Amino acid sequence: MEYLIGIQGPDFVLVAADNVAASSIIQMKHDYDKMFKLSEKILLLCVGEAGDTVQFAEYIQKNVQLYKMRNGYELSPAAAANFTRKNLADYLRSRTPYHVNLLLAGYDEADGPGLYYMDYLSALAKAPFAAHGYGAFLTLSILDRYYRPGDSALSLIRLNKRFILNLPSFTVRLIDKDGIHDMEKLPVADCSDCRAPGG
Amino acid sequence: MALQDVCGFLETLDDISPCTYLPNEMGYMWRTPFEFDRDSAFHFLFPPQQCSRKNRAPTLFSSTFSSLSPHQQPFQLSHGTTTLGFIFQDGVIAAADTRASCKGLICCPISQKIMPIHSHLVVNTSGSGADCMLWERILTREMRLYQLRHRKRLSINGAAKLLSTMLHPFKGTNVCVAATLCGWDGEETQDTLQSCMEIADVKEAVEQDSNVSAISDVSAQGGVKMASINEQDEISKDTQALNPTVSNQNTKNVLSTFGGRSGPRVCYVCSDGLQLKGEIISVGSGSPYAYAVLDDGWRWGMTVDEAVALAREAVFRATHWDAYSGNNVDLFHITAHGWRRRDREDLKEEYYREREREKKKIKEREKERQKREGDELVEGEGDIYSVHCG
Numbered sequence: 044m045e046y047l048i049g050i051q052g053p054d055f056v057l058v059a060a061d062n063v064a065a066s067s068i069i070q071m072k073h074d075y076d077k078m079f080k081l082s083e084k085i086l087l088l089c090v091g092e093a094g095d096t097v098q099f100a101e102y103i104q105k106n107v108q109l110y111k112m113r114n115g116y117e118l119s120p121a122a123a124a125n126f127t128r129k130n131l132a133d134y135l136r137s138r139t140p141y142h143v144n145l146l147l148a149g150y151d152e153a154d155g156p157g158l159y160y161m162d163y164l165s166a167l168a169k170a171p172f173a174a175h176g177y178g179a180f181l182t183l184s185i186l187d188r189y190y191r192p193g194d195s196a197l198s199l200i201r202l203n204k205r206f207i208l209n210l211p212s213f214t215v216r217l218i219d220k221d222g223i224h225d226m227e228k229l230p231v232a233d234c235s236d237c238r239a240p241g242g
Numbered sequence: 243m244a245l246q247d248v249c250g251f252l253e254t255l256d257d258i259s260p261c262t263y264l265p266n267e268m269g270y271m272w273r274t275p276f277e278f279d280r281d282s283a284f285h286f287l288f289p290p291q292q293c294s295r296k297n298r299a300p301t302l303f304s305s306t307f308s309s310l311s312p313h314q315q316p317f318q319l320s321h322g323t324t325t326l327g328f329i330f331q332d333g334v335i336a337a338a339d340t341r342a343s344c345k346g347l348i349c350c351p352i353s354q355k356i357m358p359i360h361s362h363l364v365v366n367t368s369g370s371g372a373d374c375m376l377w378e379r380i381l382t383r384e385m386r387l388y389q390l391r392h393r394k395r396l397s398i399n400g401a402a403k404l405l406s407t408m409l410h411p412f413k414g415t416n417v418c419v420a421a422t423l424c425g426w427d428g429e430e431t432q433d434t435l436q437s438c439m440e441i442a443d444v445k446e447a448v449e450q451d452s453n454v455s456a457i458s459d460v461s462a463q464g465g466v467k468m469a470s471i472n473e474q475d476e477i478s479k480d481t482q483a484l485n486p487t488v489s490n491q492n493t494k495n496v497l498s499t500f501g502g503r504s505g506p507r508v509c510y511v512c513s514d515g516l517q518l519k520g521e522i523i524s525v526g527s528g529s530p531y532a533y534a535v536l537d538d539g540w541r542w543g544m545t546v547d548e549a550v551a552l553a554r555e556a557v558f559r560a561t562h563w564d565a566y567s568g569n570n571v572d573l574f575h576i577t578a579h580g581w582r583r584r585d586r587e588d589l590k591e592e593y594y595r596e597r598e599r600e601k602k603k604i605k606e607r608e609k610e611r612q613k614r615e616g617d618e619l620v621e622g623e624g625d626i627y628s629v630h631c632g
Contacts, residue, residue: 064518069530071510072518094406094413094515139413 045090046176046213047077049146050186051158053193055219056148057226058158060088061176062212073211081107082117083222084150087127090175091143091163099141103127120149124159124167131165144175150218322566324528324557325355325366327424328536329506329521330544333577336364336424337553339528339561340570340586342371351569352586359385361580363398363425368526369418369513377419381405398425398507399519406517419513420525426576428504506576528560528567535559546575550584558592 049058064075079087079100085107089100106126111117118126124147134140145161160173172186215226325338338355341348353371357378358364365381367374384404388396396404402423409419510518510525522540524532535556544552553573561568573584 064516066512066516069533071523072520075518092514093512094410094517097517098410098515 045077046174046178047088047090047144047146048172048174048178048182049088049148049158049160050172050190051148051156051170054156055217056150056156056158057215057217058086058088058146058148059213059215060090062214066093076214078214078216079104080223081123081147081149082111084218084220085118085120085123086148086216086218086223087123088146088148088175089143090145091141095141095143099131099143100145103130119151119154120147120157120159121151121154121169123147123149124157124161124169128161128165128167131161131163135165146173146175148218150220152220156218321368321418321420321526323355323368323526324524324532324560324564324567325368325422325526326522326524326529326532326536326553326556327366327422327508328523328540328549328553329508330540330549331542332544332546332549333426333575334424334506334508335549335553336366336422336574336576337557338366338572339557339567339589340572341561341566341568343566348569354572356572356574358574358581359401359423359425360389360395362395362427362576362578363401363423364574364576364581366422366424366525367419369420370416373417373419373513374421377405377409377421380408381421384408397427398423398509399427401425402509402511402517402519405511406515409511409513410515412513413515417513419511421511422523422525423509423511424507424574424576426504426506426578426580428578504578524556526560526567528557528564531560531563532556550575554587554592558589561589562593 045063046061047058048060049056051057058078060077062072062074062076063070064072077088077090077096079089081087081104087100087103089096103123103126107118107123127145127147131141131143131145140163142163144163145159147159147161148157150156158170158173160168160170160175162175171192172183172190174182174186217224217226322343323339323341325336327334327336336356340350340352340355342350342353349371355368355374356364356366359378359382363385365378367378381401381404385396385401388404405421405423409417508520508523510516510520510523522533522536524536536552539548539552539555550573554571557567557571561571568589570586570588572586575582575584
């Protein structure tokens, strides 16, 4: 099952997605990137039905880039999230609804970091932490327990390391005022020595 | 009408569509055989739902078909076939079995599942046979048009994207196509060889050696025969005639492609919309068995013989375990020079050869065991218990 998680810190957003592209019982790829870069400081994480994810995410990605080309400046994360939600809602009651679950993470100069949770019924919510997939059932309660709004990036990365289910590896990225940074791909072996974060 | 009700004539929505030229209620009473919207130039490409997307008032087509729920696709592995494709330092291998099945019946034991699209691209198909044939032809046509319009050949990734986009409107309908595009991108110049070396260096660094000697043995017995490509020469003559501006390259039969590095490529496109690029792709009900063999034996630095042997072995094992795969194995090898086809091989022969080998091994093991027992008898004190322990 696919898994996405996002955590917002005081001046950054940390997101992670699993790397598996599966076709029923076979893992066809184990280094598949589910994050789509909408702009320098906005990432869209997309899981759901096989073709819909790529089609919808690329459609949003190209439209956000088109906006920048036409107007000279980029959409803010809030605007991008609402644009995405509007598109998803428009297709919802058509004959071709897109069955995708999304996390949109971005950093705005004025508003700071933002994490937006969107599901396939185009419900949009700005949240301090969010997750999609079966893993969400397990991790949301842990996040409730241990999340503090002022946590540093390091402690949140350690928090992230606990959440490995049966998925072999994850791509982790951090968005802050300097843009999008790749953290290392987490394999399962790294998590054996993790404990709860100290504070 | 009473007779119609009794017979169940025109009962299923699949057979019928309401008349468009009659008002609503009457249209439902009188039904005509299934007709596509004839206005569009591509009318055969789009399902009837497309009418309303072209800014027309929703026709009776759309209202009828919206009531049909999307076909619940069965468990994906019900594509009764084994096809595989993988890349390595010397090109791409595409292999498939030749059995076409329909539930429990073998419709055709000698079908061809690997079709060449152009001189440097072949496609492995699985899924519904009719859909695959149609979409192969559509893809061939679109790629040829692209080549004529832009004077460059579309890359494999581009072709996959094109096919994926063309299949997207049919998502949720009964179209069932799972195609693996295997081919070589790019110019056959020093650059190509250079980039291949680079890829090879990177891959060697992360590779583990695996034992392929057992597999190589198989191909030696089989007798490798590669047919030369007559078709490829024809295609190259064709492109020469139409694109004189491109012919100033030294290589006769390779056109350059847009963007990206050149080299071997394997791309999987599914009518669900799934599109994957990778190194090893296998599709069909026999794919788990093929994956097991391929994962074990694949290395980037394989020789052509090793790769061919690996592909044969993978298809053979899959046909052995899977009921819906079997009969023969087709094998294509694509390099920068184009594709080459290996003679179709009957796997029944391979199966009997394997049995002979097993019998021989059992005999040898039996001889060894007796020899060991004999030695122990000589060494031991002739106690009756020592014989049983041997």
